[in-house]
Amino acid sequence: KRLVEVKPTEIKSKVDGVLVLNDSMNDVNARKVISVEEIPYNGYVYDICVNGVHNFFANRILVHNTDSIFVINHPRLREFIKEVNETLPLELEIETIFRRVLFTGVKKRYAGITESGEIYIRGLEVRRGDWCELAKEVQEKVIEIVLKEGNPTKAKNYVKEIIQKLISGKITEDLVEKLVIYKTITRGLDEYVAEQAHVRAVKEAIKYHGFKYRPGMKVGILIIQRGGGKLAEKAILYDFYDPKMHRIDVEYYINKQIIPAVMRILSVFNINESELKSGVKQKTLFDL
Numbered sequence: 001k002r003l004v005e006v007k008p009t010e011i012k013s014k015v016d017g018v019l020v021l022n023d024s025m026n027d028v029n030a031r032k033v034i035s036v037e038e039i040p041y042n043g044y045v046y047d048i049c050v051n052g053v054h055n056f057f058a059n060r061i062l063v064h065n066t067d068s069i070f071v072i073n074h075p076r077l078r079e080f081i082k083e084v085n086e087t088l089p090l091e092l093e094i095e096t097i098f099r100r101v102l103f104t105g106v107k108k109r110y111a112g113i114t115e116s117g118e119i120y121i122r123g124l125e126v127r128r129g130d131w132c133e134l135a136k137e138v139q140e141k142v143i144e145i146v147l148k149e150g151n152p153t154k155a156k157n158y159v160k161e162i163i164q165k166l167i168s169g170k171i172t173e174d175l176v177e178k179l180v181i182y183k184t185i186t187r188g189l190d191e192y193v194a195e196q197a198h199v200r201a202v203k204e205a206i207k208y209h210g211f212k213y214r215p216g217m218k219v220g221i222l223i224i225q226r227g228g229g230k231l232a233e234k235a236i237l238y239d240f241y242d243p244k245m246h247r248i249d250v251e252y253y254i255n256k257q258i259i260p261a262v263m264r265i266l267s268v269f270n271i272n273e274s275e276l277k278s279g280v281k282q283k284t285l286f287d288l
Helices: 077-087 133-149 152-167 173-179 197-209 250-269 273-277
Strands: 003-011 017-021 028-032 055-058 061-064 069-072 090-103 110-114 119-122 181-184 218-223 235-237
Touching: 077 090, 090 133, 090 250, 110 133, 119 133, 133 152, 133 173, 133 250, 152 250, 152 273, 173 218, 181 197, 197 218, 197 235, 250 273
Parallel strands: none
Antiparallel strands: 003 069, 003 090, 017 028, 017 061, 055 061, 090 110, 110 119, 181 218, 218 235
């Protein structure tokens, strides 16, 4: 059965009543809204929810956090939406009709494919600067296989092939480019309290290569095999990476990039991390 995402697009009139927790904190009472005051605010907006029904009290007022619902594409769905729009102070509309949807069990984290084959990804994307292009690419391919073919086993085997390629040591120049992690230098280097990988890499480049930087610039780093266990000790600017001198830390990219990105999807099908590594041939001294 097709699933339909329905979203409210307009509130026709202001809410005139709320449920308020009483002074004894053991019951709720209906209260009429007398007035609404808008307060200028430019700070963070927090999206709060709770497990289960997602109802919670905010300043003793009972609220519910949601911006859309999924329903089965029933023949009477449009009739129902029309009735709601005519009788309630809401304006509902059909947002998207999905042929297949992958729900992760976490609110606002899902992916779906429409009748036309267009893929929508919500809350699962690895967009932050902590992720390399390969992690994003592999995750998107896993989502595509699951949604288009409905075959999580094929998706798992695809990830295993990528892991095997990294372990084999056959890292081409094109692959190296996909391993670069881009971060922004947001302030002066001495203003960073904690030692961050991209900051240390820039300091090293300044010391040994005369690298010039400015606050606000974006730099690309690679994680290579060197130093101790700290990530910052293994970071090097992509500009100064030399395949003859440096070896990519494939364990980092497998365990901290590829696997976490795809497990957001594959864990839904009870596929665990060990399955992604099983049968993968480890590189030996004879392969060096």
